[in-house]
Amino acid sequence: MIPLHENLAGKTAVITGGSGVLCSAMARELARHGMKVAILNRTAEKGQAVVKQIMAAGGTACSVSADVLDRRSLVQAKEDILGRFGSVELLINGAGGNHPDAITDVETYVEAGEGQSFFDMDEGGFSTVFSTNFTGAFLASQVFGKELLKADSPAIINLSSMSAYSPMTKVPAYSAAKASINNFTMWMAVHFAETGLRVNAIAPGFFLTKQNHDLLINRDGTLTGRSNKIIAGTPMKRFGKPEDLLGTLLWLADESYSGFVTGVTVPVDGGFMAYSGV
Numbered sequence: 720m721i722p723l724h725e726n727l728a729g730k731t732a733v734i735t736g737g738s739g740v741l742c743s744a745m746a747r748e749l750a751r752h753g754m755k756v757a758i759l760n761r762t763a764e765k766g767q768a769v770v771k772q773i774m775a776a777g778g779t780a781c782s783v784s785a786d787v788l789d790r791r792s793l794v795q796a797k798e799d800i801l802g803r804f805g806s807v808e809l810l811i812n813g814a815g816g817n818h819p820d821a822i823t824d825v826e827t828y829v830e831a832g833e834g835q836s837f838f839d840m841d842e843g844g845f846s847t848v849f850s851t852n853f854t855g856a857f858l859a860s861q862v863f864g865k866e867l868l869k870a871d872s873p874a875i876i877n878l879s880s881m882s883a884y885s886p887m888t889k890v891p892a893y894s895a896a897k898a899s900i901n902n903f904t905m906w907m908a909v910h911f912a913e914t915g916l917r918v919n920a921i922a923p924g925f926f927l928t929k930q931n932h933d934l935l936i937n938r939d940g941t942l943t944g945r946s947n948k949i950i951a952g953t954p955m956k957r958f959g960k961p962e963d964l965l966g967t968l969l970w971l972a973d974e975s976y977s978g979f980v981t982g983v984t985v986p987v988d989g990g991f992m993a994y995s996g997v
């Protein structure tokens with residue numbers, strides 16, 4: 720178990736997409752270190768399940784409904800959180816996801832096969848996936864940013880992806896959005912550097928979660944061809960576990976560990992990015 724970061728105790732973390740697989744693990748861990756955790760999701764009930772777990776372990780948390788693509792709902796959530804917890808010191812932009820409308824059925828154009836090609840992708844679906852993974856982080860940073868600037872040693876942590884560097888096949892909107900997240904992380908880091916607000920990102924490698932389940936696991940529970948390629952491309956030869964992200968999260972959140980670190984995206988990927996495949 721990771722030793723307690725006393726520096727974080729009593730501070731508030733807002734986590735968009737906080738009931739998701741990776742971000743709920745982050746929420747539970749930050750609460751264990753004494754942070755008050757606000758979980759933002761479109762449906763508050765999903766967040767409530769995580770809140771229950773946190774409270775059962777003696778932590779403090781609340782679940783607030785907000786859509787990261789709807790500024791008004793974010794403002795409402797901010798007021799609700801400030802009313803309960805009084806301040807915001809950490810924002811994790813974790814909301815993200817994919818949609819079949821923005822996924823091609825084949826990896827390359829010349830590959831034989833039925834289904835959705837590049838030319839069939841729906842413009843609306845493409846935009847929604849791009850916005851969910853990029854504009855949502857921009858909007859939440861705008862809405863919570865002014866509160867962060869009032870706080871002592873505040874931080875934003877964005878969720879990027881391996882697809883930001885070399886885009887994964889089939890998911891062009893998601894990949895473009897995550898590449899934008901890396902760029903925006905650097906932009907905000909520079910913009911706010913002198914205020915004390917640090918902005919960094921974590922780029923997880925491949926973790927089995929709901930959003931990628933159908934691409935990685937066949938109906939009979941076996942690994943898809945895509946999964947086998949991922950494992951072959953991951954020198955540590957396994958998928959990540961949500962707990963694999965927590966040390967990096969705490970390092971970036973805790974100013975006493977990373978006070979001179981801003982504008983970086985940290986890969987947590989079992990070596991995926993370092994491996995040429997040869």
Ligand SMILES: NC(=O)c1ccc[n+]([C@@H]2O[C@H](COP(=O)([O-])OP(=O)(O)OC[C@H]3O[C@@H](n4cnc5c(N)ncnc54)[C@H](O)[C@@H]3O)[C@@H](O)[C@H]2O)c1
Binds near residue numbers: 741922
């Ligand atoms: N799973 C992986 O392997 C992996 C790899 C790299 C990056 N990531 C990124 O990490 C983050 C968390 O991923 P996860 O695997 O835990 O996914 P997840 O699908 O379990 O969680 C994502 C959460 O975001 C929420 N969400 C989606 N759209 C929203 C909106 N408009 N407003 C508010 N909430 C919304 C969903 O309800 C869900 O709770 C995402 O940004 C994802 O892209 C995941």
